[in-house]
Amino acid sequence: MSARKVLLLYVGPGYKGTDVYTANDITKIVNCGATDYLFLNPYEINNAKANDQILRAEWVLSESNIPNSVFDTTATSEQIKQIRQAMVERIDKIEKLESSTTRNYTAYVDSAVTLAKLIRAQKSNAKFWFGFPPYLDGCTPAAIRYNYYYYDYIFNAVKSKMTSAGYWSNVEGFYFGQEDIVAWYTRFNTANVNTQFDNVVVQNMKYLSDNIHSASKKFMWIPFFRNDYRATRFGYVINKTNIFDVAFIQPNYYFDQAQTWIDAVDSCVQSQAFKNGNTVIGGSKTSVTEIGPEMEVDENVLNSSAYKSRFTSYVNKFGKYITGSGVSQRPVAFYVGTASAFRDNIVYNVVKQFFSNGTMYHF
Structure with missing residues (x-):
C-alpha cells in the first residue's frame, strides 16, 4: 500500500520554449500536497549533448x-x-x-536538477524522479542504442549533480519516458519472460532497471491504457516482470472523450494487475509492481464544461485511492500540463484539494 502522490513537472529544452517555473510556482509546487516530483521532457531529443547524436543514419541502416x-x-x-x-x-x-537549439539530454538534466534544488530548498523531504526522454518517433527498433545514452547522460549525470548538491538521498528513482511499446514489426514473444519477450524496448527497460535497482533507486512507468495488442505488451511487462516498481496507467479520457478507459484503469488498480476487460494479461500477476492511476487536468478545465465533467469523473473514480475509503491506498500521479496551467490558482487548488482528501475543488 502507498500514499505516494506524484506531481508531473515538465522541464528542459523544447517544452513550451521559455516557459519556466517562477519563485511563486515553486511555492505552489511545494505546498500542493505532492510527496514526489517527476521531472520529464516529452519531446524527442537526438543529441546527448551539443553535436553528439544518439541515432545516426549509418547506424540504423547497419544490420x-x-x-x-x-x-x-x-x-x-x-x-x-x-x-x-x-x-x-x-x-x-x-x-x-x-x-x-540547445535541445539535448545535458540541457534537460541541468533544468531538472535546477528545479529539484529549488524544491528541496523549501521541502527537505521531497522525493524526486528523473525521466528518460522518449525515443525518436518511429525508431523503436533502435531501442537498445539508448542503453548507453540513458545511463551515462541521464542516470550518471543526475547522480553526479545531485550527489554534489547533497541531495542524492532525495532521488527516489527514475522514469521510463516511452509511454508505449510500439510494434513496428518488433518481436514480442510472451513465452520468453527471461529474455524480455525478445523485445528491444523491454530489453532497454531491463538494462535500465538493473542499473537503477543496483543503486537502490526505483523505476517508474506511465503507459496509457488501450485494449488492442498494446494491452498484451503492457500487461506482460507489468504483470510478469519486476522491471518497474510502480506503474501508473493513463486513462486519456480527459483529453479525448472517445477514450473511455476510466473504469478499465480503475479495475487494474483495484486488482493490482493489468487487465483487458476481465482478463488478467498473462493469466496472473506474479510481479511486485504497484499499480496506480494517473489524474489528468490542464487549463481547459477552467472554461469548458465538457473538460470539467470529464475531470470530475476522474475525481469520483480515483479519489478513493488517496483516502483509502473502501480500498487500499495506492500511488496516484497527477498530470497538470504546462507551468502556465499549474500557475492558475484554480488549477493549483484542484490539485491541492485532490491530493489532500481525494475530492473535487468546486469553482
Missing part, C-alpha cells in the same frame, strides 16, 4: 547494429528496409531542428 532478428518473423525484407529508411528520415528531420 550489425540493428539485426533483422529484432523484427518479427512476419516482417518481410522490404518492410524492414522501409522501417530503416523511415528511421533515417526521422533522424534527418530532428537533426535540422536541433542544429539551431
Whole structure:
C-alpha cells in the first residue's frame, strides 16, 4: 500500500520554449500536497549533448547494429528496409531542428536538477524522479542504442549533480519516458519472460532497471491504457516482470472523450494487475509492481464544461485511492500540463484539494 502522490513537472529544452517555473510556482509546487516530483521532457531529443547524436543514419541502416532478428518473423525484407529508411528520415528531420537549439539530454538534466534544488530548498523531504526522454518517433527498433545514452547522460549525470548538491538521498528513482511499446514489426514473444519477450524496448527497460535497482533507486512507468495488442505488451511487462516498481496507467479520457478507459484503469488498480476487460494479461500477476492511476487536468478545465465533467469523473473514480475509503491506498500521479496551467490558482487548488482528501475543488 502507498500514499505516494506524484506531481508531473515538465522541464528542459523544447517544452513550451521559455516557459519556466517562477519563485511563486515553486511555492505552489511545494505546498500542493505532492510527496514526489517527476521531472520529464516529452519531446524527442537526438543529441546527448551539443553535436553528439544518439541515432545516426549509418547506424540504423547497419544490420550489425540493428539485426533483422529484432523484427518479427512476419516482417518481410522490404518492410524492414522501409522501417530503416523511415528511421533515417526521422533522424534527418530532428537533426535540422536541433542544429539551431540547445535541445539535448545535458540541457534537460541541468533544468531538472535546477528545479529539484529549488524544491528541496523549501521541502527537505521531497522525493524526486528523473525521466528518460522518449525515443525518436518511429525508431523503436533502435531501442537498445539508448542503453548507453540513458545511463551515462541521464542516470550518471543526475547522480553526479545531485550527489554534489547533497541531495542524492532525495532521488527516489527514475522514469521510463516511452509511454508505449510500439510494434513496428518488433518481436514480442510472451513465452520468453527471461529474455524480455525478445523485445528491444523491454530489453532497454531491463538494462535500465538493473542499473537503477543496483543503486537502490526505483523505476517508474506511465503507459496509457488501450485494449488492442498494446494491452498484451503492457500487461506482460507489468504483470510478469519486476522491471518497474510502480506503474501508473493513463486513462486519456480527459483529453479525448472517445477514450473511455476510466473504469478499465480503475479495475487494474483495484486488482493490482493489468487487465483487458476481465482478463488478467498473462493469466496472473506474479510481479511486485504497484499499480496506480494517473489524474489528468490542464487549463481547459477552467472554461469548458465538457473538460470539467470529464475531470470530475476522474475525481469520483480515483479519489478513493488517496483516502483509502473502501480500498487500499495506492500511488496516484497527477498530470497538470504546462507551468502556465499549474500557475492558475484554480488549477493549483484542484490539485491541492485532490491530493489532500481525494475530492473535487468546486469553482
